[in-house]
Amino acid sequence: MFHGIFLATFILALFTLVSASLYPTQPIQSTVYYAGETALTTWIDDGSFPLLSNMGDITIQLYTKSDIFLATLATNVDPLVQSYNLSIPRWLVYDGSNFTLRYLTDTPYNMTIYSADFTFVVRGDSIPNLPSPLGSFPSSTDGLVSSQAGLATVSEAENSGPTSIVIPPLLPSSVGGFNQPSGKSKNSAAGRLDTEKLKFRLVFILWPAVLGITLAL
Known part of the structure; x- marks a missing residue:
């Protein structure tokens, strides 16, 4: 009986210490x-x-799913301050409600205290947003351009890093060798063609006819 009482007292004292x-x-x-x-x-x-006041400095660690270690968030924290701001890297956690903190110290003996389970929320997308398109289609006479200031020009593109350069669509009016005559040029060309036909008829048709009539008289 004495041994049973001693054992119960020892277990109760041990539980008090661990708490x-x-x-x-x-x-x-x-x-x-x-x-x-x-x-x-x-x-x-x-x-x-x-x-x-009797405890040594504490270390604060982050766990998930009860026993999966993620990171040590703080060391050498004075327990008397009773609060601490932890820095949580964005890449370290995910959306979930199965995270816990552990507070560890070895003074006056090794102890581990657990927090309740809590939730992490990752706002937005963790993948960096891609930049918007670097250029837009210019007018047909602008050639190769970029719409953002500070980008390399076409002549400097060979010496700079990769950049996005917008190439405008090839329009017949802006590419050499493919120029089409405008309305005025079409009319003037047609006028020149009619004049040449008239001269041809005067020289080779009307003039011989007039000459033949004159000789016949």
């Missing part, structure tokens, strides 16, 4: 942190042994 006085108050089950932003964690001294 410690650091009690996390943030995060709790309803807490939502955002990836890429600071996350405030807080705790209190609940009066259990050892008190915060």
Whole structure:
């Protein structure tokens, strides 16, 4: 019986020791942190042994799914400050509600205190947005251009890095060798053609006829 009482007392004392006085108050089950932003964690001294004043510096680690280690977020944190701003890299977490914090210290003995499960939200898309198109189609007389200031010109493109250059559609009016006559040029060409025909008829048809009539008289 004596041994049973001693064993029960020992187990109760051990449980009291393991509980410690650091009690996390943030995060709790309803807490939502955002990836890429600071996350405030807080705790209190609940009066259990050892008190915060008797504890050494703590290390704060992030876990997911209860036992999958993700990162050490802070080291050498004085437990008496009772709060700490944690920096959460955007790439480290995902949308989920199965994250926990662990507070570890080895003074006065090795202890690990667990927070409640909480949620992370990743805002937006983690993939960087692609830039908008670098140019637009210019008019037919502008040639090869880029619409954004600071981009290399066509003559400098060979010496610079890859850039996007917009090539305008080839229009017959802007490409040499494909020029089509305008309305005025068409009319003037037709006029010249009619004049040449008239001269031909005068010289080779009308003039011989007039000459023949004259000789016949």
